[in-house]
Amino acid sequence: MPVFDYAPAPESRDIVALRPGYGLFVDGAFTEPADGGTFKTVNPATEEVLAEVAEAGPADVDRAVAAARRAFDGVWGRMRPAERAKYLFRIARVLQERAREFAVLESLDNGKPIRESRDVDVPLAAAHFFYYAGWADKLRWAGFGGDPRPLGVAGQVIPWNFPLLMAAWKLAPALAAGNTCVLKPAETTPLSALLLAEVLQQVDLPPGVVNIVTGAGGTGRALVAHGGLDKVAFTGSTEVGKQIQRTLAGTRTKLTLELGGKAANIVFDDAPLDQAVEGIVNGIFFNQGHVCCAGSRLLVQESVAEPLLERLKQRLATLRLGDPLDKNTDIGAVNSAAQLERITELAASGDAEGAVRWQPECPLPDRGWWFPPTLFTGVSQSHRIAREEIFGPVLSVLTFRTPDEAVVKANNTPYGLSAGVWSEKGSRILWTAQRLRAGVVWANTFNRFDPASPFGGYKESGFGREGGRHGLEAYLDA
Ligand code: NAD
Numbered sequence: 224m225p226v227f228d229y230a231p232a233p234e235s236r237d238i239v240a241l242r243p244g245y246g247l248f249v250d251g252a253f254t255e256p257a258d259g260g261t262f263k264t265v266n267p268a269t270e271e272v273l274a275e276v277a278e279a280g281p282a283d284v285d286r287a288v289a290a291a292r293r294a295f296d297g298v299w300g301r302m303r304p305a306e307r308a309k310y311l312f313r314i315a316r317v318l319q320e321r322a323r324e325f326a327v328l329e330s331l332d333n334g335k336p337i338r339e340s341r342d343v344d345v346p347l348a349a350a351h352f353f354y355y356a357g358w359a360d361k362l363r364w365a366g367f368g369g370d371p372r373p374l375g376v377a378g379q380v381i382p383w384n385f386p387l388l389m390a391a392w393k394l395a396p397a398l399a400a401g402n403t404c405v406l407k408p409a410e411t412t413p414l415s416a417l418l419l420a421e422v423l424q425q426v427d428l429p430p431g432v433v434n435i436v437t438g439a440g441g442t443g444r445a446l447v448a449h450g451g452l453d454k455v456a457f458t459g460s461t462e463v464g465k466q467i468q469r470t471l472a473g474t475r476t477k478l479t480l481e482l483g484g485k486a487a488n489i490v491f492d493d494a495p496l497d498q499a500v501e502g503i504v505n506g507i508f509f510n511q512g513h514v515c516c517a518g519s520r521l522l523v524q525e526s527v528a529e530p531l532l533e534r535l536k537q538r539l540a541t542l543r544l545g546d547p548l549d550k551n552t553d554i555g556a557v558n559s560a561a562q563l564e565r566i567t568e569l570a571a572s573g574d575a576e577g578a579v580r581w582q583p584e585c586p587l588p589d590r591g592w593w594f595p596p597t598l599f600t601g602v603s604q605s606h607r608i609a610r611e612e613i614f615g616p617v618l619s620v621l622t623f624r625t626p627d628e629a630v631v632k633a634n635n636t637p638y639g640l641s642a643g644v645w646s647e648k649g650s651r652i653l654w655t656a657q658r659l660r661a662g663v664v665w666a667n668t669f670n671r672f673d674p675a676s677p678f679g680g681y682k683e684s685g686f687g688r689e690g691g692r693h694g695l696e697a698y699l700d701a
Contacts, residue, residue, distance in 0.1 A: 251430025294431030311356035334556030354674035367701030373401030375453030479687025484640030487633035488518030566615030639681030
């Protein structure tokens with residue numbers, strides 16, 4: 224194999240003007256938290272402290288919810304839908320104009336490669352605002368009855384793996400439907416949401432329509448348990464999702480949950496193998512595997528397992544791990560020390576339970592949190608690495624002989640978020656897709672997202688859909 228040497232191609236971080244400290248974004252302005260609490264957000268690739276961020280307590284959450292309620296009862300609630308749409312269009316336009324700034328900031332705070340933040344996270348976030356802007360004045364024709372109404376104030380809690388994109392997934396449909404919002408970003412990645420707050424000021428969004436309260440699980444708990452919400456939307460772990468469901472049981476607050484996954488990526492013997500290899504790599508090594516719908520279980524038909532794994536290993540040996548701001552980087556840093564510990568522990572359980580670990584030669588930087596691309600063969604369905612969500616760059620390989628066996632193994636999981644099918648035959652793809660208990664099934668591709676396409680899970684992957692016309696339903700009293 225030819226060896227390619229890459230010259231460093233670092234993106235400049237000068238485009239981002241980091242402030243030493245950030246307040247909460249409440250009622251259109253940055254404010255100090257009532258008790259003065261703060262936390263640090265860190266660059267996972269260097270462990271450098273990027274900024275000190277305000278930690279919202281119950282009193283701050285209360286202030287944010289009150290501001291959102293005033294905006295809903297006032298200016299936002301009275302605004303004509305076509306006017307509302309203009310704000311969403313403006314947000315989308317400014318996100319595009321400031322795309323490079325957002326991409327660099329996201330990579331600094333999250334650890335993801337700039338190639339991904341630049342080409343996926345930021346453009347898709349803008350696309351969501353564009354898409355939902357178009358719906359704002361057409362809700363009556365969206366199939367939810369003649370006069371669908373917004374729910375009111377939405378509390379939204381998001382994770383750290385796609386910080387800006389998750390904020391866009393939550394805010395865009397909620398605002399298009401006429402709701403106001405209190406958003407709680409994840410504690411390890413608050414910065415892009417706070418830059419988005421600046422964008423909201425830039426487009427003159429009326430105060431209180433969107434409020435952003437930063438903090439950790441305690442802030443999330445205070446928000447979810449606040450009695451003044453009409454709707455809670457949560458994306459995160461299944462464990463926390465269940466807690467939230469318990470908190471809201473018996474209340475009138477509507478709930479949608481986007482939780483974890485353990486997706487099967489099924490490769491049949493007639494699949495185009497080179498294309499499948501690219502799809503497998505994209506399925507599990509995109510965003511360091513910090514993807515709820517990651518194709519973390521490869522199910523490959525026994526007859527092609529050997530050639531497929533050989534090509535896959537060759538391909539993995541070419542992946543470049545390192546500086547997230549380098550445009551050549553394929554695999555960035557793991558988002559936090561805690562996440563690295565979890566990945567390390569689960570991979571060790573794979574060794575202990577008898578699976579065979581393979582990793583390409585892959586030097587890791589001295590500082591920061593890193594995990595090399597990893598493949599486990601000899602995995603059986605009972606192994607923890609086949610059952611539990613690792614949320615890291617670790618692929619578990621299982622084999623099957625018949626389509627029925629593939630479907631049974633794919634569905635043998637408490638989750639049901641996504642799946643992939645690789646085959647040349649359309650009939651086989653449809654047959655398989657119809658039997659997979661997963662909210663999204665990709666055929667001859669993986670990890671494709673579009674604002675027009677609904678996304679969400681079955682079983683312990685949650686309920687409700689985000690994206691598309693379906694994404695509006697969760698924010699309408701229809
Ligand atoms: P997490 O559940 O620990 O945290 C998610 C968010 O919830 C964070 O903002 C956190 O501060 C907050 N939180 C924590 N405890 C809370 C509580 N008791 N009440 C309210 N909020 C609380 O998950 P994570 O580790 O940040 O994210 C990884 C998980 O998210 C994975 O399981 C992944 O599959 C899932 N995820 C799902 C989707 C999806 O669309 N289905 C998308 C991205 C991530």
